[in-house]
Amino acid sequence: MLTIDHLVKRRGAHEILSGISFQARPGRVTGFLGPNGAGKSSTLRILLGLDRATSGSALINGKPFAQLANPLMTVGAAFDGSGAHGMRTGRAHLRWIARAAGLPRSRVEEVLDMVGLTYAAGKRVGSYSLGMGRRLALAAALLGDPPILVLDEPVNGLDPEGIRWIRTFLRERAEFGNTVLLSSHLMGELAETVDDVVIIKRGKIVADGALEEIIGTHSTLEDAFFALTAERAGDTG
Numbered sequence: 001m002l003t004i005d006h007l008v009k010r011r012g013a014h015e016i017l018s019g020i021s022f023q024a025r026p027g028r029v030t031g032f033l034g035p036n037g038a039g040k041s042s043t044l045r046i047l048l049g050l051d052r053a054t055s056g057s058a059l060i061n062g063k064p065f066a067q068l069a070n071p072l073m074t075v076g077a078a079f080d081g082s083g084a085h086g087m088r089t090g091r092a093h094l095r096w097i098a099r100a101a102g103l104p105r106s107r108v109e110e111v112l113d114m115v116g117l118t119y120a121a122g123k124r125v126g127s128y129s130l131g132m133g134r135r136l137a138l139a140a141a142l143l144g145d146p147p148i149l150v151l152d153e154p155v156n157g158l159d160p161e162g163i164r165w166i167r168t169f170l171r172e173r174a175e176f177g178n179t180v181l182l183s184s185h186l187m188g189e190l191a192e193t194v195d196d197v198v199i200i201k202r203g204k205i206v207a208d209g210a211l212e213e214i215i216g217t218h219s220t221l222e223d224a225f226f227a228l229t230a231e232r233a234g235d236t237g
């Protein structure tokens with residue numbers, strides 16, 4: 001369970017997050033949706049202990065990231081890019097993380113297989129395509145077999161086959177009871193993948209609920225999104 005509670009982030013005079021609250025629950029894929037600059041990455045960075053909140057909290061199973069006993073086995077995270085040094089091979093990158101976490105080498109081969117990257121595991125990460133880099137980042141997130149996944153724009157750079165693969169993969173994780181939170185600004189794609197939707201705009205939550213509730217009387221999630229955000233067009237916050 002991920003619990004964001006009255007989270008505020010200020011940078012100088014600029015309020016990036018204005019007291020946002022939402023949850024991502026086990027057994028559900030939760031889509032965190034919003035236009036560029038809305039505050040999605042800022043929220044996920046605080047949740048994963050990469051940045052500090054001004055006030056409020058972002059908790060993973062009731063604890064801040066820094067207090068997790070086994071972070072890699074609790075939450076898997078993937079942000080922009082592969083997260084690996086270009087001169088390293090994909091396999092070496094994963095082995096390094098696995099060793100630091102006390103995981104067996106065999107787990108590296110398992111996650112390479114899970115993300116379909118075994119064929120390129122011996123190649124330098126610098127030669128990977130964008131999509132291969134995303135798969136490597138996902139493999140790293142899966143190393144500790146965590147019950148929670150937090151993914152920032154996971155379909156960016158993936159080709160149609162890759163997008164279908166990740167959608168199926170994340171749906172399966174949720175069906176096994178995992179908690180999956182993913183951010184995106186691609187509404188059409190998100191509608192195919194998620195159970196719940198949280199929409200953020202200019203640091204404020206403008207909608208939060210089950211996909212069907214959010215779509216409501218609109219024909220698509222995209223239509224609902226524009227209607228919801230347009231209703232607040234006069235809101236300067």
Ligand SMILES: Nc1ncnc2c1ncn2[C@@H]1O[C@H](COP(=O)(O)OP(=O)(O)OP(=O)(O)O)[C@@H](O)[C@H]1O
Nearest residue numbers: 011016034035036037038039040041042043184185
């Ligand atoms: N390191 C930083 N220093 C100053 N401002 C920042 C920093 N990181 C983000 N911001 C600002 O915070 C706001 C939210 O950015 P954030 O990256 O969280 O949005 P986002 O919803 O993830 O957008 P995108 O879809 O473009 O990734 C933006 O106005 C951005 O300019």
